[in-house]
Amino acid sequence: MFDLFGTLVLGWGQDTAAGKAAEIAAILGAPLPAFRDLMAATYTLRANGQLGDSLETVRHLAEMVGHDPSPVAVERAAARRIAQFREVLSIPRPEVSSLLAVLRARGIGVGLISDCSAETPIIWPTLPWAAPIQAAVFSWSEGVRKPDPRLYLKVSALLGLTPGECLYVGDGGSQELSGAARVGMEVCQLLAPRADGQALLQYDPDPEWSGPVISSLSEILPRLAC
Numbered sequence: 191m192f193d194l195f196g197t198l199v200l201g202w203g204q205d206t207a208a209g210k211a212a213e214i215a216a217i218l219g220a221p222l223p224a225f226r227d228l229m230a231a232t233y234t235l236r237a238n239g240q241l242g243d244s245l246e247t248v249r250h251l252a253e254m255v256g257h258d259p260s261p262v263a264v265e266r267a268a269a270r271r272i273a274q275f276r277e278v279l280s281i282p283r284p285e286v287s288s289l290l291a292v293l294r295a296r297g298i299g300v301g302l303i304s305d306c307s308a309e310t311p312i313i314w315p316t317l318p319w320a321a322p323i324q325a326a327v328f329s330w331s332e333g334v335r336k337p338d339p340r341l342y343l344k345v346s347a348l349l350g351l352t353p354g355e356c357l358y359v360g361d362g363g364s365q366e367l368s369g370a371a372r373v374g375m376e377v378c379q380l381l382a383p384r385a386d387g388q389a390l391l392q393y394d395p396d397p398e399w400s401g402p403v404i405s406s407l408s409e410i411l412p413r414l415a416c
Contacts, residue, residue, distance in 0.1 A: 191346070191356050191370075192300070192323075192358075192360065193304065193358075193360030193366055194279075194302055194306070195304065195363070196360070196361035196363060196390050196392065197283075197359060197407075198286050199278060199281065199282050200278070200283060200384065201390060202391045203384055203386055203388025203390060204390075204391050205388050207229075210274050211225060211229045214270060218252045218257065218264070218267050219263060220251075220255050220257040221255055224256075225251065225252075225255050228254055228255055232251065232254070234393075236307040237306060237307055238332075238334055239331070242308070243268075244307075244309055244312075245264060245268040247271075247307065248271060249264045271309060272309045272313070274309075275310060282320075285406060286319060287319050289407050290322040293414075294322045298414060299349035299351060300325075300349075301324065301325040301326070301348065303329075303336060304326070304329065305329040305335050305364045305366075307330055308330050310328055311328045311330060314328070326345075327341055329341070336365065337365040337370075342356075342370055342373045346375075352374075354374045356376070357375065357410060358375045358376070358377045359377075359404075361379065361390060362381075362392065362396045363390075363395050364392075364395075365394050365396050366396070367396045367401065371401070376413070378402045378404050379396075379401065379402070379404070380404055380405075380407060
């Protein structure tokens with residue numbers, strides 16, 4: 191069972207994420223510092239669906255910084271936000287495609303849990319590399335974020351497994367590692383340095399995680415009984 195951002199796909203570094211927020215603010219005509227700070231402060235609201243779909247979210251965010259954008263600006267900003275996520279989701283880590291193929295060839299069920307806003311569930315079915323993943327659950331669709339145990343239990347049930355039969359792999363955002371361990375899963379943290387030198391964008395990391403760490407996803411294969 192995998193995390194998505196920072197795990198199967200590289201995700202954004204903190205500087206890149208700030209630049210993406212600036213793009214949306216510029217399209218909306220919203221004040222940049224306030225809008226960028228709001229993007230960070232409202233992550234849970236965006237990830238559990240409380241701000242609605244992409245169109246509703248960018249409109250709410252603009253209103254929250256005291257700006258009233260035109261409907262055209264809102265539509266353009268929402269479309270650009272979807273395009274931003276399509277860019278980052280379209281390219282998995284180099285080892286992912288071969289790893290997923292090996293797992294499925296060995297008869298191992300593959301699941302995913304992602305904390306995400308509205309864009310990811312829209313884009314997910316269009317990603318060819320993601321086809322081997324049998325059970326994908328998104329916080330925006332479920333209305334709850336990791337480490338809520340219901341997310342882990344839902345994916346394991348979709349795979350026909352108990353939590354104790356699952357290995358969870360993630361970069362450590364959203365307290366996902368301790369959350370997976372609490373429901374009885376084996377857990378590995380992926381710590382792979384970014385080539386661009388940026389700090390990984392993470393919300394609510396597991397600061398005290400002291401369990402197993404890997405530097406490449408391919409390192410999980412020896413841990414699987416297959």
